[in-house]
Amino acid sequence: MSAADLVTSTPARRGPGHSRTTRIVIYGLLLLFALVYLVPLLVMVMTSLKPLDEVTGGNMFAFPRHLTFAPWSMAWGEARIGVSDTRGISGYFFNSVKMVVPAVLISTLLGALNGYVLTKWSFPGHKLVFGMMLFACFIPFQSVIIPMAVILGMLGRTGVDLADLTGWSFGLGNATVNLVIVHVIYGLGFTTLFFRNYYAAFPSELVKAAMIDGASFFQIFRRILLPNSTPIIIVTVIYQFTNIWNDFLFGSTFAAGDTAPMTVALNNLVNTSTGVVEYNVNMAAAIIAAAPTLLVYVVAGRYFVRGLMAGAVKG
Amino acid sequence: MATLEISSLRKRFGTIEVLKGIDISLEKGGFLVLVGPSGCGKSTLLNTIAGLEGISSGEIRIGGAVVNDLHPSKRDIAMVFQSYALYPNMSVAENIGFGMEMRGVPRSERDKAVASVAKTLQIEHLLSRRPSQLSGGQRQRVAMGRALVRRPSVFLFDEPLSNLDAKLRVDMRVEIKRLHQTTGTTIVYVTHDQIEAMTLATKIAVLKNGELQQVGSPSEIYNRPANMFVADFMGSPAMNLLEGTVMQADGQQQIALARKEASSIVVPVPASADAARLKNNAKVIFGIRPEAVNDDESMDRNARSVVRFDASVEIIEPAGSDTYVVVRVAGREVTARMRADADVRLGQPHTFAFNLDKAVLFDPATTLRI
DSSP states (O other): OOHHHHHHHHHHHHOGGGSHHHHHHHHHHHHHHHHHHHHHHHHHHHHHTSOHHHHHHSOTTSOOSSOOOHHHHIIIIIOOBTTTBOSOSHHHHHHHHHHHHHHHHHHHHHHHHHHHHHHHSOOTTHHHHHHHHHHHTTSOHHHHHHHHHHHHHHHHHHHHHHHHHHSOOTTTTOHHHHHHHHHHHHHHHHHHHHHHHHHHTSOHHHHHHHHHTTOOHHHHIIIIIGGGOHHHHHHHHHHHHHHHHHOOHHHHHHOOGGGOOHHHHHHHHHHOOSSOOOHHHHHHHHHHHHHHHHHHHHHHHHHHHHHHHHHHHHO | OOSEEEEEEEEEETTEEEEEEEEEEEOTTOEEEEEOSTTSSHHHHHHHHHTSSOOSEEEEEETTEEOTTSOGGGSSEEEEOTTOOOOTTSOHHHHHHHHHHHTTOOHHHHHHHHHHHHHHHTOGGGTTSOGGGSOHHHHHHHHHHHHHTTOOSEEEEESTTTTSOHHHHHHHHHHHHHHHHHHOOOEEEEESOHHHHHHHOSEEEEEETTEEEEEEOHHHHHHSOSBHHHHHHSSSSOOEEEEEEEEEETTEEEEEEOOSSSOOEEEEOOTTSOGGGOOTTOEEEEEEOGGGEEOGGGSOTTOSOEEEEEEEEEEEEEOSSEEEEEEEETTEEEEEEEETTOOOOTTOEEEEEEEGGGOEEEOTTTOBBO
8 A cells, every 4th residue: 555545545534524424414414404495396296286176185295196287277377366367377477577577687787887887987985885785785675665656656657747748658657667667776786786796806907908999988898897797697687586586575565456476466366265275276376486486596506606606705 | 209208297196196206208119118116106107108097297298299188099009918908708819809899990901900910929820719728928929919909109018927937938028029129119118027127128217116216228227326226126136235434545535345354345436436526434335236246267357446355155056057155244245146166165265356347336325326
């Protein structure tokens, strides 16, 4: 046995992280927690694939005996949402999509622009401005509802005036537009924080070189900074997408009836008190509501972890 | 008319003045090196020339036109950065062509210019690569290519070699010198490395705390430093500085270097000094370069004024081509640069000789050369 073998093998046998019992404990705990998180999803999927009598009469953990996709099509197209609507959650799903996509894109882009200005074109007082934007991250949702309602009311009246004047309200007063505005403003603190920290570690010499090359403020942003921001863009998009898609409070406050987002519709579906509670339909609707965020994590999750690390180490 | 003229330039950050009235001019085809210790303001000066930082007062002219308020891209300059600042999302060709793209030069013309610069720098085979796929030396070349392609009236280099390893640095130094000689460009170059300054420059400006210490040709700076700071900063190993006293002996002014351990070394006033300004018994600083401290065998045969002295050897540093020998004179260490096979032994006395043709005197009160 050579000296090198001795050096590498001895700690492997004695090291605390490598003993058999420790490994069993670690993996056992990991498995346990994975189960704790996965069991509800499993129950949801199984329940959504059972007919109603099997749900009410049988075991929650039993596999479906008569596999059926009827609850899914019910939830999507026919379920009763609230009192009068019997067209399922599909319309509300697209309400959410129409709200989430512009809100995520606009808040991410503005956050990137803010981060760019705060780090590469810093002005006197930029630290104070950033501090105040950071403060926005800590303001609880509930406390901004009433001021926000007042402002949205004013915007709505402006929309009516504009419609009288030009024949088009420019979207002001529209519930989906209102939610986009609310989420963009509320998300700006977070997106600015993400991008500012990322761009603080971005070499300023690149910006200077581009200036000498004759690139303008926006050309530098679009050609130099944005193409080199992929990790932080992914982090921001995932974060914003999840938050905005899952938001219930703003959705239920500022969008009523047909214009409500998915989360509000799901609540209305589950809370409908007429007739029997159709658990299988509720479960299918809940899975549909959670699907987009799950999909985003599955597709971009590893970039999310990588991006968070990059920000943590450099920022 | 000079290509670059800087007059009474001042730059303040808040209440701190980092450039305190700089006056420099550079002729067409000149190579100006700004050198000084870190924090002396040399990079700030370069940034003000580039327009990346504003100035508080004064004037910068490039090609006769005042550029004080012009945007960096309108100043007819190009800059090579310390970190190269290559755009990581673009290929080498796109990096070199980016400036032209921003100025709206048509694609065919751009490609032609990129190809010709790539040929000059021998990076044709790298054009489609990304900066992350290049070695340090290759990145350096691409950064130079990006500057060259603009054909500016002034090139600015901000410590371009400090990120390279020692061997590559020497190669690239030769490369830059060759580029300057073949293309006849006008260059302003910032470095803290005084060897780079000496080898590259046609004109050196030594800065300290935002003030110009001396501007001159490399040989002026080296042989006739304006003050003790320049004498000490330029040259490696540094110039030996010894305390001496002016005295009258044999009807002539002489400089006595007092020694506790042995009798004083008495040297005549060096030819470089203005003897009329020396008063008897005044203290002076006697400065002599290590290569002018030697022994009889390897003393310069053309030396006109030589003074010998005995001293014991404290440290021997063989450097391959030379051997540096440290001895103690008048309480100070004196480094002698001797030939590699010099017969010196540690702790043994040896006869050394000062070549006074190369010596200078400073006033200890003002630190200026006499």
